[in-house]
Amino acid sequence: MKRIFAAAIAATLSAGIAAAQELKPLNSDSEPDRMDWSVLEANLGTLPKLPEGLKVGGVSKTLTNEYWRSLGEGYQKFADKVGVSVAYQAAQSEGDQLGQLTIAEGMVTQGYKVLLVSPQTDANLQPVIEQAKAAKVPVVNVNDAVIPQAEHYVGNVQRDNGVRVAKWFIEKRPSGGKVAIIEGQAGVYAAVQRTDGFKKTIEDGGKFQVVASVPGNWDRQMSYDAATNILQQHPDLVGFYCNNDGMALGVVEAVKAAGLQEKVVVFGTDGISDAYKSIAAGELTGTVDSFPVLTGEVAMEVALRLVSGQQLPRVIATPQALITKDNYTQFQGSPDEIRAVLMKAASK
Structure with missing residues (x-):
């Protein structure tokens, strides 16, 4: 079964690359078409009017890891703020590539209008990129594996x-x-x-x-x-x-x-x-x-801007900080308090 799945992924990946030659394989760390999270609103304005009944799908690696649960909290936090419905699902484990692919493909067929995906590997969700593109569903690759033909990525360096x-x-x-x-x-x-x-x-x-x-x-x-x-x-x-x-x-x-x-x-x-x-x-x-709650908020904002018709850079870079005993208390508090600290640091 694993060999069949791997062969299917490889075949679809090759087809996807051939169909999207205008996009260079994404290196999210060095992609020049990028913008920092802290200037999204300053550069793009307030969030445009959203389509009625918008459904957003989020697909994670697993919910057994706190990082991915926190990312989902960020999705939900921003979605609640603007009154959007979001479904956040994940594979059973960080090695369940087929399970994750099945979830993502299901969201496209079920009518979700934009997807936020955090792939198990750089290849396992490539079929969804092609399926979503055919259905005119924007896909945002959110930390940390990178789909080479992803048109939009949110995450840190x-x-x-x-x-x-x-x-x-x-x-x-x-x-x-x-x-x-x-x-x-x-x-x-x-x-x-x-x-x-x-x-x-x-x-x-x-x-x-x-x-x-x-x-x-x-x-x-x-x-x-x-x-x-x-x-x-x-x-x-x-x-x-x-x-x-x-x-x-x-x-x-x-x-x-x-x-x-x-x-x-x-x-x-x-x-x-x-x-x-x-x-x-x-x-x-x-x-x-790498502040997963904030990353989730930023990713949701990016997804909603895309589905509203805005053009965005290929990469939106999110913050990170080295935490030790010398500074850990600075980054404890509510998500809004941490966001304020990071926004202040970004403005320096």
């Missing part, structure tokens, strides 16, 4: 997640040492960019050696096991960078089990509430928060 953590190591651990990376799902755009950003930046610093870079597949237990093995092989390790917070929290447990919490620092990515709690408790060293 994935490479910067890793770069920010690497710069922390270079500044705070100037003597250098051995570090390891726990990657997300192999081949997924966000995992590749986060890993490459960290690895290149920290190695260019000249003092650090990346001794291991292994997949944790977004899974906490798998990451715990991977970190345990790495620590056994490299007891002099000074730190880990993990592609998401769930994996990072698994690594924290492995570090504690090895009795190395005073020597080994651990960073994650996403900014989930458990990461903040762990930072406050002095366990997780830090995370790169």
Whole structure:
């Protein structure tokens, strides 16, 4: 079944690329046709009048991960603000590519007028792009896998997640040492960019050696096991960078089990509430928060502007920040309070 599904995806992807040659494959980090989230209204004006009875569909990776639940909260928050109906559904797990595809295809056939999708991989929702295009349904690719032929993307600069953590190591651990990376799902755009950003930046610093870079597949237990093995092989390790917070929290447990919490620092990515709690408790060293509630609000606004007929840049960039014990209290509060903090920072 998996081989048949993979073959179908590959065939549709090839057809999609041939049918949309005017679009270069999207690299959301470097796409020049972009706008920052903070200037959407200033550049485009207030939200236009929306069609009557508008139904918006949101398709996520999974709801077992807090990040994706928070993204959905952002969708709902903005939809409630403007009186729009939104349905938010997700696959059973972050590996359920076929389940996610089935949900997205169903939304197109059920008459949803615009879709917000967060793909499992860079390829598994490509068939929906073609189906939606034929039905004149705009699709917004929202963090973190990137569909190459997506016409619109909302999310942060994935490479910067890793770069920010690497710069922390270079500044705070100037003597250098051995570090390891726990990657997300192999081949997924966000995992590749986060890993490459960290690895290149920290190695260019000249003092650090990346001794291991292994997949944790977004899974906490798998990451715990991977970190345990790495620590056994490299007891002099000074730190880990993990592609998401769930994996990072698994690594924290492995570090504690090895009795190395005073020597080994651990960073994650996403900014989930458990990461903040762990930072406050002095366990997780830090995370790169990509503010999923705000990202969801921005993505919903983009979707509604598109369905109203506005022309938008291909990429709308959303904020991110390195969070440690030194600044985590600045980013705690209601979504509106956090939005105000980020808007102020963007205006500087």
